[in-house]
Structure formats: structure tokens, C-alpha cells
Amino acid sequence: MFLQRSALAVARRAAVSPVARRTFAVSAIRRDAKNVEPHASIDQKIKSFNDIKSEADLVGPGAAPGTVPTDLEQSTGLERLEILGKMEGVDIFDMRPLDASRKGTIDNPILVKSAGDEQYAGCTGYPADSHIVTWLGMSRERPMERCPECGSVYKMEYVGPQDDGHGHHDHHGYEEPKTFANYVKPEYW
Ligand SMILES: [Zn+2]
The missing domain is CATH 2.60.260.40 (q5lls5 like domains)
Structure with missing residues (x-):
């Protein structure tokens, strides 16, 4: 439980902290004000966990020009699914430790x-x-x-x-x- 909560907290902090993103964006604009496009609203382009229907949905929008991308903006594939899941409290890889409340037996492993x-x-x-x-x-x-x-x-x-079309009983001999x-x-x- 502790691990799950802290992982969730880290993901939230790393992925969606508006404070951190604004800091990066502001410093980049100050350094190179002429070339930076107006900051597009990236949050609107990010699909939430429930919007993911296929692999094609697991691509981030990328960072605004001149900013350092966060994991939420640039991660893809399973990593992206994991982050989106954590943001909504879904542990997609089931990282909980095994049941340690008892000793397993042959009848009840x-x-x-x-x-x-x-x-x-x-x-x-x-x-x-x-x-x-x-x-x-x-x-x-x-x-x-x-x-x-x-x-x-x-x-x-x-x-x-x-x-899975792989033939389990004859696994390449x-x-x-x-x-x-x-x-x-x-x-x-
Ligand atoms: Zn043991």
C-alpha cells in the first residue's frame, strides 16, 4: 500500500506538476523570446487513461517548443499507459507484493x-x-x-x-x- 501510494505521488509530481512546467517554460521564453510560439495548451491534447483504445493512443503530444518535456508529454507505449494509469490510481502492472499474510500450502498455495x-x-x-x-x-x-x-x-x-500462436509444448525443441x-x-x- 505504501509503495503504491508513493509511486502514485511521484507520478503526479513528475507528470502533471504545473509549477514545474511553468518554471521551465518561463525560463525558456526569457532566454529565447523571439523564436518561441505561444504556449499551446498541451493538457487538452493529453488523452486520459479511459480514452486509450489502441496502441495509436499511446503517443504523447510532446513538449511545447523551448521547454523540457515531462514524462507525461513524451512517454509512449506501455510506459505511457503505466503513467496514465498511476494518475488515476490504476496499477496496470499489478506491482503489489505477493500475499504474505500466511504460509502457502499444497492445498492452498x-x-x-x-x-x-x-x-x-x-x-x-x-x-x-x-x-x-x-x-x-x-x-x-x-x-x-x-x-x-x-x-x-x-x-x-x-x-x-x-x-499466442507460439506452441507451448514444443518451444523450439x-x-x-x-x-x-x-x-x-x-x-x-
Ligand atoms: Zn521461503
């Missing part, structure tokens, strides 16, 4: 959402930070993993596209390296 074929998660034990970070790898083929340090169980929950888990009874996985 800690869920780790992933939009890709594999996902790494760092466990610090329960209570949180009771051991150093241990990185655990999960994949769509083998979604469950157990922390060797504290025994907490994690499970990857795939939330990506169902068919890649075969996941075998581990001890391949040689124990499947019910212990």
Missing part, C-alpha cells in the same frame, strides 16, 4: 499471476522477511514450487492469452531441465 510462460517469484518466508530472498521458478507446465528455505508453496496462475522433482512421486509435486 500463494498464487502468483503471470502473463508469460514462466514466472520467477521471490520468497522471504512467513512472516515476511524472515529469511533472505529465495527465487523460485514456475512455469505453465509445472506451476507449483516450494521454497526450500521455509516450505511455503507457490503456484503460478496463468493470466495471459490462451493462444526446448525441454525443461530435470530436477529432483522429476524423480519423486507426482503427489509430492
Whole structure:
């Protein structure tokens, strides 16, 4: 919660602070008054998070001539979507830490959402930070993993596209390296 709020505050400060922009604009105009166009109202050209319908909407208007652009004015693509989301309190990449209110079990694992074929998660034990970070790898083929340090169980929950046209079972002939888990009874996985 703390992290989310502070990120939001930073984004607001960096992206939309009218004080900062005016400072830059004024000093630029003083330095080069003849060549600077009247300051167009950039705020009117900026699409809000809810106006974004396609990739083409994720292009900023750029800065007014003679001014230093802010992230809000010049960022594009996913970075732009992230900033616009933060301005409205939407955490588009779901950067919250994993559930650390309990220890995961095989019957009730800690869920780790992933939009890709594999996902790494760092466990610090329960209570949180009771051991150093241990990185655990999960994949769509083998979604469950157990922390060797504290025994907490994690499970990857795939939330990506169902068919990305890539063929998951024959990934360019890649075969996941075998581990001890391949040689124990499947019910212990
Ligand atoms: Zn652990």
C-alpha cells in the first residue's frame, strides 16, 4: 500500500506538476523570446487513461517548443499507459507484493499471476522477511514450487492469452531441465 501510494505521488509530481512546467517554460521564453510560439495548451491534447483504445493512443503530444518535456508529454507505449494509469490510481502492472499474510500450502498455495510462460517469484518466508530472498521458478507446465528455505508453496496462475500462436509444448525443441522433482512421486509435486 505504501509503495503504491508513493509511486502514485511521484507520478503526479513528475507528470502533471504545473509549477514545474511553468518554471521551465518561463525560463525558456526569457532566454529565447523571439523564436518561441505561444504556449499551446498541451493538457487538452493529453488523452486520459479511459480514452486509450489502441496502441495509436499511446503517443504523447510532446513538449511545447523551448521547454523540457515531462514524462507525461513524451512517454509512449506501455510506459505511457503505466503513467496514465498511476494518475488515476490504476496499477496496470499489478506491482503489489505477493500475499504474505500466511504460509502457502499444497492445498492452498500463494498464487502468483503471470502473463508469460514462466514466472520467477521471490520468497522471504512467513512472516515476511524472515529469511533472505529465495527465487523460485514456475512455469505453465509445472506451476507449483516450494521454497526450500521455509516450505511455503507457490503456484503460478496463468493470466495471459490462451493462444499466442507460439506452441507451448514444443518451444523450439526446448525441454525443461530435470530436477529432483522429476524423480519423486507426482503427489509430492
Ligand atoms: Zn521461503
